[in-house]
Amino acid sequence: MSANNTASNIRNFAIIAHIDHGKSTLADRLLEFTETVTLRQMKEQLLDDLELERSRGITIKAHAVSMRFNRKGKDYELNLIDTPGHVDFHYEVSRSLACCEGVLLLVDAFQGVEAQTVANAYAAMEHDLKIIPVINKIDLTHARPDEVAEEMMNSLGTDPDECVRVSAKTGEGVPDLLDAIIEHIPAPTGDAQATLQAMVFDSNYDDFRGAITYVRIMNGTVRKGQKIRFLRAGSVHEVVELGRFSPQRVACNELKAGQVGYLICNIKSLSDVHIGDTISIPGDKPAPALPGYSLPKRMVYCGLFPSDGQDFSELRDALERLSINDPSFEFEPETSDALGFGFRCGFLGLLHMEIIQQRLENESDIDLVQTAPNVTYEIVTKRNQLLTIHKPQDVPDPGDIEEFRQPIVRCSIVVPDEYIGSVIQLCQERRGILKTQEYIGAGRAMLVYNIPLAEVVYDLHDKIKSCTRGYGTLDYEMVGYEPADLCRLDIMVNGNRVDALSIVCNKADADRRGRAVAKKLKAEIDRHMFEVAVQAAIGSRVIARETVPAMRKNVTAKCYGGDITRKRKLLQKQKEGKKRMKAIGNVEISQKAFMAVLSDGEG
Structure with a gap:
């Protein structure tokens, strides 16, 4: 077979879809139908080989597989890349698309077009890829494939007649899908005789x-x-x-x-x-470099510290090992007065952060302490310098700040129309600005809001799921930075600033959050022989205070009767001793207290 013939028999494609629409299950059926794996080797979500992927039931890494398929006496090589569906791993999807000539755009026959479906379809269009619309889960009793095909036409412009209907669970429609892949996805155009x-x-x-x-x-x-x-x-x-x-x-x-x-x-x-x-090839005549990928934008930063200070070098080795496999997170060393030596890490989103942390704990057996996650801010100082802030400790004093800018994201939210009111209320509470509202099908609307990223990353996704009974879906993309009324909230214990607990927040929220953290710390800090002040402050202005009372020893117990001045003298002596202790004493904040405050997220 000649080189050209070989290339004409190759099809490179990816499966893209919203989370939970059945990408990995469809990949299983394709592997089974092309007899790439035997029935004995077959297991569910075969390509999800990370332990975390199997335990959580989601795809985290893109996976490649080559399949051989004989159609009408002609051998074809089908190269499939199974991609993640979650918004945090969109970077993995964009890398996969650069290696393909076509995509299968998968949509659930009951849930229909979701926010991530739209985002993935636009990404495929940007790469000029051939899109084959596929409606999955047609075996469900409440499937509505005709309505979903119409939704896809309204929101994505696909032809309803081109939709391939399959059931990834039962295998129904998979032969038609293989035919569609061979018919419609173009063969790669490369020349096997050219320079590598x-x-x-x-x-x-x-x-x-x-x-x-x-x-x-x-x-x-x-x-x-x-x-x-x-x-x-x-x-x-x-x-x-x-x-x-x-x-x-x-x-x-x-x-x-x-x-x-x-x-x-x-x-x-x-x-x-x-x-x-x-x-x-080596030498002075290599092929020109390919455009590659744009660098991923890290959205969320947090500090990772080993809970036992001895594991610092182990943590560094583990992070280096993970970074070769996942270049979308970055890390640099940092020190904290409270937590010792650790790393400042940047992630694409909160799920990404959680996954990295779990992989570190599972694969490298390291116990971690994680500081509160924060997003990246920009500050213009009075001297007209532009600072990029990855951690709250780097925010200058309020007197030096000319303008404080926060990242804004464009959120596309797809919801059934009976929940529109509660979603609008939720977005307004998060300081969102409505951009567009359109209906994409019978009883389903797409709302587009501009919302500060800090309001999105903590729990907006969970809140949307709660107020729409699981039917609402969210996708977001970075828009840019806009000025806002922000400040750095510091937590002080016994007059000393605890750097690991500093946060950047809106001034209107500062009092509430300061009081919440002070109250939480008061409950967690052990009592000492002197009273301990827990304060929340903006700059030099204290906005909340709680006091951990001192342990008291009953010094007057030995006085039975006699003059009251004896008791007063003993109490005065105790008071002066406590004052001296407070001046020289250190307050130990246990790791448990840190964890309690940090795990509280927004406090």
Whole structure:
């Protein structure tokens, strides 16, 4: 078979959908139908190989797999990339789309078009990919495929006649879907005889093999034993092993233009592999670099500290291992007076932060203390400097601030129309500004709001789910920074500022939040021999105070009768002793007290 023929028989596609619409289950059926895996190897959500993915039932990482399929006597190679559905992992989706020529846009036959469906469809359109609309779960008794096909036409402009109807659970309609993939998704255009040009779209780290690089070959051919060069890193390596995923790694001798596979080059240093890098040949005539990916925007920052100070180097190694596999989070060392040495980490969202924390605890067995999450702010000082603030401790004094700017996101919320009122009220409480409101189908509306990111990341998603009985869905994208009336709220214990408990909040909320944290700390701090003041302050102005009472020893117990001046003298002596203790005493805040306040989120 000639090189051109080979490329014409390849189809590269991704499955994109809202969370829980059945992407991983449909991937299982495709693997089963093309006989890529035997029935004995088959298990549910086969591609979700992370322990966390299986326990939570969600896809966190994009997964690639090659399938062989014979149609009308012709062999086809179908390369599928299964992508996550949650808004926090949209970066994984965009990386997968750069390696494909088409997508299956999956929609639940009962729930219909959701916020993330719209966002994913627009991402596929930006990449100029062929979209095959697929309506899943048609086996449900309350499925409404005709109405959903109409919703897709109204909101996404797809042709209802092109919709493929399947049930990923029973396998109904899967043969028609395979035909549609071969008919409608274009073959890759690369030339197998040209200079090697390959895109790195993911990577993994194996303790025994080093870095495993996932590649899509755009042009040329790569063979075992060949020397290759990473253009961005500038490093040259020899290909020790290469192969395809089916779905385990299966070695082969060469990968040609249009194919998706992996390379192992004995790379021991994690910094040599960059996601989005281009691989070519060494020498002075490499292929031009591919555009790669735009860097992900970290939305949420928090401090991660080992609960036992000895584990600092272990935590650093674990973070480095995770960062090769997930380049969308970043970390840098920081110190805290209260918590010691740790790292400031940036994430795409709150679920992303939770996942990273759980992976650190599960895979590296490290006990973590996490500070309250915060978003990135911009400050213009009186001297006209622009500061980017990743942690509340870096906010300058109120007198030095000319303008305090907060990040604003555009939220698309899809809700049944009977819940519109409660969602509007919720968004107004979060200082949202309504941009548009439109109906996308019978009884379903899409509201678009501009809301401060800090109001979104904590619990807006959960609150929308609660007030719409689980039917509302949320997707958001960054718009920019806008000036706001913000301040830094400090918590002081015994006159000393506790840096790990500082937060940035709206001035109108500061009193409420300050009182809540002071009250919580009062309950958690152990009593000392002297009274301890817990204060919340903005700059030098104290806005809330609670007092942890001193332990009292009954010094007058030995006085039975006699003159009252004896008792007064003893009490005065005790009072002076407590005063001296307070001046030199240190207040120990236990780890438990920190956890109680920090886990409280908004306090």
